[in-house]
Amino acid sequence: QQLLSKTLFPVPGLKTIDGHDMFYMKPARYFPKETRTRDVIDNLNYVMNAMLEKEHPCTNGIGFVANMNDWAWANFEVNYCLQFMLTLQSFNVPVRVELFLIVNPPSWFGAIWKIMRPMLAPSFRKKVKVILRDKLPKYLASGFEEFLPDEMEGGQVNTEELVQDFVTYRKYYEWKLGGAHYYEAPSASIRSGSDSRDHDSQDSDSTRMQMMMTGHNSIGASSTGSGSQVSGLSFDEQSAFGSIQSGSRDSTEENEDDDASIDDDLDLFSDVGWD
Numbered sequence: 032q033q034l035l036s037k038t039l040f041p042v043p044g045l046k047t048i049d050g051h052d053m054f055y056m057k058p059a060r061y062f063p064k065e066t067r068t069r070d071v072i073d074n075l076n077y078v079m080n081a082m083l084e085k086e087h088p089c090t091n092g093i094g095f096v097a098n099m100n101d102w103a104w105a106n107f108e109v110n111y112c113l114q115f116m117l118t119l120q121s122f123n124v125p126v127r128v129e130l131f132l133i134v135n136p137p138s139w140f141g142a143i144w145k146i147m148r149p150m151l152a153p154s155f156r157k158k159v160k161v162i163l164r165d166k167l168p169k170y171l172a173s174g175f176e177e178f179l180p181d182e183m184e185g186g187q188v189n190t191e192e193l194v195q196d197f198v199t200y201r202k203y204y205e206w207k208l209g210g211a212h213y214y215e216a217p218s219a220s221i222r223s224g225s226d227s228r229d230h231d232s233q234d235s236d237s238t239r240m241q242m243m244m245t246g247h248n249s250i251g252a253s254s255t256g257s258g259s260q261v262s263g264l265s266f267d268e269q270s271a272f273g274s275i276q277s278g279s280r281d282s283t284e285e286n287e288d289d290d291a292s293i294d295d296d297l298d299l300f301s302d303v304g305w306d
Contacts, residue, residue: 055096059102112150131160157292
């Protein structure tokens, strides 16, 4: 059912300019109040593992494009964002995401980037490109429009059919393997306790978001003798987040070489409405 929501799926034939296979997400289809965080993370794990069944992605890594059209605050939640970013950085699946394209973000995405940035290791931040749709030719292989979902400008492939074909193929493939079940992430302990919080944590997440935006060190982290901690996370989430924070401290925080590439045509902090 989660795959059929058309939230996240692989796109056959769509490749980065360096030849990496890509998967696609429409984050506006995910609503934290309606869908468990675990379901969308399992969706992500499943898709990436399916891509790793081919030799080239397994050896050389993959790419990810997030179509941010129609995305709003109702589609965002801190716990979901953290778990998603950890998964992209190999905490659940042994995969290398070599390119992360964030396409057509809203003007206030700068507020979200302030939250996301400390969740990403410096080496991973360099792989993030925040762009407008017209910059896709800079990052995708020639002729990408032929494979791009048609819900993006210039895309020529029916989105519904892309998803249906993937689901049909996976059912057949797993039947051939002897009835394989829906993939369960080996590092599911990172998500320990998250399901019980998914529908009950909106107020606490709003508080944490406010803390993050008002100058607390490292997305609301408090420094202790053992390192930074973030209130409300499980022990395993703290450990994973702590390893990223440790890497960030080892690099110069303001070093532009360790940051994402943000399109010069985007002014992502022009409409941030935080007090």
